Amino acid sequence: MADLPANQAASLRDADAVAAAIPDGALLGLPPDYSMPAMAVVHALIRRNARNLKLLGVPVLGLSADLLIGAGCVAEVEASAVSLGEAGLAPRFTEAVERGEIRIRDATCPAIHTALQATEKGVPFMPLRGVIGSDLLTVRPDWMVVNNPLAQNDPILIVPAIQPDIALFHARWADDAGNAWIGRRRELATIAHASRRCFVTYEEQRPGDMLEDELLAPGVLSSVYVSGVAKAERGAWPLSVADLYAIDDAHLALYAKAAKTKEGFQRYLDEYVWNPTRAKNSSPAASRA
């Protein structure tokens, strides 16, 4: 995969075009359910029959991962946790791990943030307090406890830098210059900064350059990090975009119930993923944000 492109963010046709640009086997950096996952692209990856993806949850995962795992797109997950939040366990993740169908690299939230921050800075590792005494150190041989080189008798964890092949998420706006507005969801910026490529779907196109607007600029991800953008209205559904639409709790509960069995999960895919028009029209939470 080409390294760090993006002098000009490409304008892609739609979510399916983004999915086509994500190769099988890629390490995909994804946000949690509360931080604007690009659900339209997740659906499109399933439709294009993506295989052997490695998911990195920054720092946890939910519906996006459960859908991809259930559809057989995933070989490995690194995350601090995978769950559907108030809707309960992530059923396809749980079954896949219990049956040994996917590899899980357990982590803890700040270790993932720290590993990405190391990549942001271009350094090979970063230290992190805590964790010592956890069995995570047994299942993560790539993590090491060293002595603080600046002090005596002070053991501290170091985690190696992580560089995802692709950052993928949704945003409120993209502008003519290829910048994306992510607001306070700065973990999206961290993922983008640390990844070789970054694809962003967005709700609405804004004219001009948001970096020239002092009020918008602090929430902008500069196009220097963005490989491609594609419009996807309601592209985070059934999850939320602040001030536009709220999380569709009823749909999450419906999913949690359906996905308890492989058959129920397949019926869910038939209804909401293979038939995307249906998914868009079924959303009741348009103005409740």
Next chain:
Amino acid sequence: MEPYAREEFLACCIARLIGDAGHVAVGAASPVPATAVYLQKYMRNPRLRISLLHKRRGNPFTEGSRELFDLAGQGRIDLFFLGGAQIDGDANINLVQAGENRLPGCFGSSYMYFAAKRTILFREEHSRRVLVPKVEFVSACGWSPPEVKRNGGPQALLTGKALFSWQPDRHRFRLESVHPGSSAAEVRDSTGFDYDVSRDPTETAPPTAEELRLLRSAVREQIAANYPEFARRVWGAAA
């Protein structure tokens, strides 16, 4: 006495443990602790700063989800909550694997248990399945040798049957009070690890009328916005 829901009772127990904390953070899927912190704020500690990590509208941070961990590492979080599919007598918690069952994962526990100045362990189920002699996977350990830097550790363990305090000098829990409807013998029988017993274990105090009034008004409003399913279950349809 006014009837009350189990969740209301447990929230009252936790609220009293929060005391005069200055800044408390509440993690994912923790509606009872979230209820407790709002109760404590409205009841006894109006200056309490509450950082609800999964607040649906707005949230306390602008640097993304890493900001919590960064500020906790500096010692800016006085109190945090953790649970566990398994908890043992060393106050180790397991959020990863129990028997054949895969659980969601460690979340931030492996770090926050060290970073917060104190942590209240909360797990409603009180059984030998949950309170085990030794957890199968240590997500986060209850205590550390002296050379390992740590801002704090466990304060107490609250279950559906009893309240234990943690004794940092002895690395053991101590039974402090038993909830109405249970007994010290039942607690011993349902606990898979050994623990000390306070000289005078009492019955855990039930909610007062004032606590219930606040729970059902101001607290309910906050919780319904962020944990709608929980609020519906405990207090019925939206306020």
